[in-house]
Amino acid sequence: MARSCPFGACDGSGILVDEAARTASFCRCRGQVVATARARGLSAVIPRKYRGVSFDRPPITTIRDGIVARVRAYVRDLDARLDAGEGLWLYGPVGTGKTSLAMLVSSAALDAGRSVAIYSLPRLLAEIRTTFDDDSPGTYTDLLDRLASVDLLHIDDVGAEKTSAWVLEQLYALINTRYEDERAVIITTNLERDDLAEQINERTVSRLEEMCEVLPVTGADLRRQTFGLAEPEPADVSPARWDVA
Ligand SMILES: Nc1ncnc2c1ncn2[C@@H]1O[C@H](COP(=O)(O)OP(=O)(O)OP(=O)(O)O)[C@@H](O)[C@H]1O
Ligand SMILES: [Mg+2]
Structure with missing residues (x-):
């Protein structure tokens, strides 16, 4: 199209x-035309599960109002927030709707004609690693360059798996470039701030903290409710070191 x-x-x-x-x-x-062209070859597709996600439907309607309001405000000011390099950091227990909220934002950004790259962190790191294969079609610097220049980099499941120090250095390099260029990042994670810093390195987390509005997505695991299992006690995530209303 x-x-x-x-x-x-x-x-x-x-x-x-x-x-x-x-x-x-x-x-x-x-600027957007150039960014879109450079983003070609990156993953910019909303996964099938999240394609119908909307503010008017579950699971979003089941998430705490205050958090949804902050995401809604972000989407309302999308262009300004992206241009200012401001992103979102959604954290909380399993199945509370973090990825759904993040996909809403990415979907709005794509609809607005902005360039977006959407990856789970394990997939993103695997992609970076493959550029070092002998038969890789693209080079490492080219991939990092494209990931660094999209309007919105959406990384899902940050801290989900342990990885090597070398790979974490590449993640740091990417986040640091986006930090210096003031480009927005949206992340979701199950980990609290200090656990995340242990997993992916303090310098990376420190930059993300400055780049993102931090939102705790609390509540019960919506997946368990879907299949009518005994309703679990709502897990609580304290705002810890973040001051979230
Ligand atoms: N488009 C949709 N329509 C209805 N329900 C959905 C949709 N997308 C996701 N869900 C449901 O919303 C719930 C939360 O899913 P989501 O993947 O957003 O949680 P999460 O907080 O990212 O979980 P995790 O921490 O495991 O990554 C699940 O029960 C899922 O099936
Ligand atoms: Mg998720």
Whole structure:
């Protein structure tokens, strides 16, 4: 499908042509055109499970109002928040709706014509690792470059598995580049801040903390309720070192 200009100014190419004056200039959306082109080859697809996710339907309607309101506010100000490099950090126990909330944001960003890369952390790290294979079609620097330049980098399940120090260095390099360039990141994790820092390195977590609004997604495991199992006690995640209303 041909890309359209989110400002309704150009034909989607990022170039404004003035036929009468026979001049051409860059459109406001030019940066997005470049980012979208560079993002090609990255995963920018909402997984099937989350395609119908909406503020009006479960599981989002079952999540604590205050948290949903913050995500709704983010989506409302999406362009400004992305342009400012502000992201979201959603943490909490298993099955509370973190990935669903994050997919809502990524989906809104894609709809707004922004470039998005969506990965679980294990998949992202595996992708980085494969660039070192002899038969890899792309180079490491090229992949990192593309991951660093998308408008929104969505990383799901951060801290889900232990990995090598080398791979964590690559993750740090990626997050640090985005931090320096003020580009937004959205992450979901089951871990509390200090446990996450132990898992993926303090320097990476420190930067993410500054780049993201931190939102605890508490409650019971919605997956267990889906199949009518005995309702578990709601797990509690204290805001720990974060001050969340
Ligand atoms: N589009 C959808 N429609 C209805 N329910 C959905 C949809 N997407 C996800 N769910 C349900 O929402 C619940 C929470 O799922 P989600 O994957 O967002 O949780 P999570 O907090 O990311 O879990 P985890 O910590 O295990 O990654 C699950 O019961 C899931 O089946
Ligand atoms: Mg999840």
